[in-house]
Amino acid sequence: MRFTTGKPEFDLTYDDVFMSPTRSSVRSRMDVDLSSTDGLGLSTPLVVANMTAISGRRMAETVARRGAVSIIPQDLSLQAAGTAIERVKRAHTVFDTPIHVTPDTIVADALPLIPKRAHGVAVVLEGRRPVGLVSAADAAGVDRFVPVHEVMTTDLTLVPSDSTAGEVFETLTDSRRKIAIAVDEAGDLVGVLTTKGAMRSAIYSPSVDAAGRLRIGAAVGISGEAADRARALLAAGADVLVMDTAHGHQDRMLETLVAVRAVRDEHARSGGVRVPLVGGNVVTAEGTLDLIEAGADIVKVGVGPGAMCTTRMQTGVGRPQFSAVLDCAAAAADVGKAIWADGGVRHPRDVALALAAGAGAVMIGSWFAGTHESTGTLMHDADGRAYKESFGMASARAVRARTQQQTFFERARAGLFEEGISSSRMYLDPARPGVEDLMDFITSGVRSSCTYAGARTLSDFHARATIGVQSRSGYEEGRPLHSSW
Numbered sequence: 001m002r003f004t005t006g007k008p009e010f011d012l013t014y015d016d017v018f019m020s021p022t023r024s025s026v027r028s029r030m031d032v033d034l035s036s037t038d039g040l041g042l043s044t045p046l047v048v049a050n051m052t053a054i055s056g057r058r059m060a061e062t063v064a065r066r067g068a069v070s071i072i073p074q075d076l077s078l079q080a081a082g083t084a085i086e087r088v089k090r091a092h093t094v095f096d097t098p099i100h101v102t103p104d105t106i107v108a109d110a111l112p113l114i115p116k117r118a119h120g121v122a123v124v125l126e127g128r129r130p131v132g133l134v135s136a137a138d139a140a141g142v143d144r145f146v147p148v149h150e151v152m153t154t155d156l157t158l159v160p161s162d163s164t165a166g167e168v169f170e171t172l173t174d175s176r177r178k179i180a181i182a183v184d185e186a187g188d189l190v191g192v193l194t195t196k197g198a199m200r201s202a203i204y205s206p207s208v209d210a211a212g213r214l215r216i217g218a219a220v221g222i223s224g225e226a227a228d229r230a231r232a233l234l235a236a237g238a239d240v241l242v243m244d245t246a247h248g249h250q251d252r253m254l255e256t257l258v259a260v261r262a263v264r265d266e267h268a269r270s271g272g273v274r275v276p277l278v279g280g281n282v283v284t285a286e287g288t289l290d291l292i293e294a295g296a297d298i299v300k301v302g303v304g305p306g307a308m309c310t311t312r313m314q315t316g317v318g319r320p321q322f323s324a325v326l327d328c329a330a331a332a333a334d335v336g337k338a339i340w341a342d343g344g345v346r347h348p349r350d351v352a353l354a355l356a357a358g359a360g361a362v363m364i365g366s367w368f369a370g371t372h373e374s375t376g377t378l379m380h381d382a383d384g385r386a387y388k389e390s391f392g393m394a395s396a397r398a399v400r401a402r403t404q405q406q407t408f409f410e411r412a413r414a415g416l417f418e419e420g421i422s423s424s425r426m427y428l429d430p431a432r433p434g435v436e437d438l439m440d441f442i443t444s445g446v447r448s449s450c451t452y453a454g455a456r457t458l459s460d461f462h463a464r465a466t467i468g469v470q471s472r473s474g475y476e477e478g479r480p481l482h483s484s485w
């Protein structure tokens, strides 16, 4: 990557920069290979942040089907994390795992479950056999105590579970239906697929492990028994381990990395699979190199850019994210390693700019909180707009949950150091209410950015990108106007 006018002496945010178009021989945006350059080989270079309000098994399976990976937060109990990993490993790589209810489930119980999937229905099962579909529209205007078998649709599009996404697409378009239910030879439920899902399956490749199962990562805190948690997560099948703390460039993080690396190496010797370790967060070349020396394969970069973050206001510490990514990525590349750009992403352009600066993949939290797949419960404000509640992992709320086993004094002391927002409303975009909708939005933007730079791969993109520094009005000029001026 090069600057149009030489590297400035001051640090830059994503908003401060733009990319100049350069001559390109790439004929189509679909010719761009978006595989991550972080060694994980994600076909979509996105990682869902290890935040309790965002990353759970539903998020993990959905993004893995589209080539990305989600990290289960450190605050989840080992048992819950193990269950999440196990469910994601069992999930189908093409068909979505639907919500299911029984014919006798009452409408009042079924309705809150339906928004937990972007496809908007629950499958009604007798045993494991699908007998109906119920949507919020089917249940509109009926008594809440009515059993779903009285309102469900029974005219189903059943497809064999070995159907390809293309075959399902044809079946659905021929029958003018939106959702197919895949069943096995016994007629038992395997999963569901919408026309959009079938189309996406043709565009994205799932992120899978050596056994062909969807991938999922898990976080380990630096306080407490990190090595024991890491060992248990590896045994449960985690595909990547993330050690992160606010100040990643501290002795305790380095010691934790050394300890977890030993556990990981032992796991690799016995099982033959070397799980990558991620450490963070840092914003300097020195921090990056120290974490790599201690055992990190990937360094997580970003202090203070996150949407739930109060660190910069509270402490004055942090660094504008574009420059942090640029410097840390260069330092990591010098020793053959990579970084994730973590936090501060609000538009597809931010992802493109992070990748142009050399990030191996980009971590997103809050933007994905406002989706059907995040862990929170769907709520509506006084105007009827749908939202989910999000909170920072260093907020008083998260600290209270994380320190439950400690004494009252320790908890009160920890509570003094909050560096995050405890409650924030992340609205679902009515045009893009699912995480896959946002992934389409982001990846189409990044594909296009690559062709503007004449790049077919992300390493090409980093090599060819030409970046300029813009004024505030330069940034404002680029913002679309949704009504006249």
Ligand SMILES: NC(=O)C1=CN([C@@H]2O[C@H](COP(=O)(O)OP(=O)(O)OC[C@H]3O[C@@H](n4cnc5c(N)ncnc54)[C@H](OP(=O)(O)O)[C@@H]3O)[C@@H](O)[C@H]2O)C=CC1
Pocket: 221, 222, 223, 244, 245, 246, 247, 250, 252, 281, 302, 303, 304, 305, 306, 309, 311, 343, 392, 393, 394, 402, 414, 417, 419
């Ligand atoms: N990317 C970012 O900008 C930030 C991210 N976060 C996220 O919040 C989550 C919780 O992280 P964290 O608050 O570190 O909690 P952790 O539970 O990971 O604990 C942090 C440990 O480091 C010690 N510590 C020393 N200096 C600091 C410091 N400046 N800030 C925080 N801890 C320090 C703490 O001790 P003691 O409590 O005794 O001081 C504690 O033992 C993580 O997921 C992290 O990524 C949090 C803040 C910033």
Ligand SMILES: Nc1nc2c(ncn2[C@@H]2O[C@H](COP(=O)(O)O)[C@@H](O)[C@H]2O)c(=O)[nH]1
Pocket: 049, 050, 051, 281, 302, 304, 305, 306, 307, 308, 309, 310, 311, 342, 343, 344, 345, 363, 364, 365, 366, 367, 391, 392, 393, 394, 395, 419, 420, 421
């Ligand atoms: N300073 C804080 N940073 C936090 C907190 N919770 C999470 N984070 C960081 O933000 C990113 C995600 O950024 P986003 O802009 O996509 O939301 C996450 O990975 C953490 O590094 C917090 O409470 N305080």
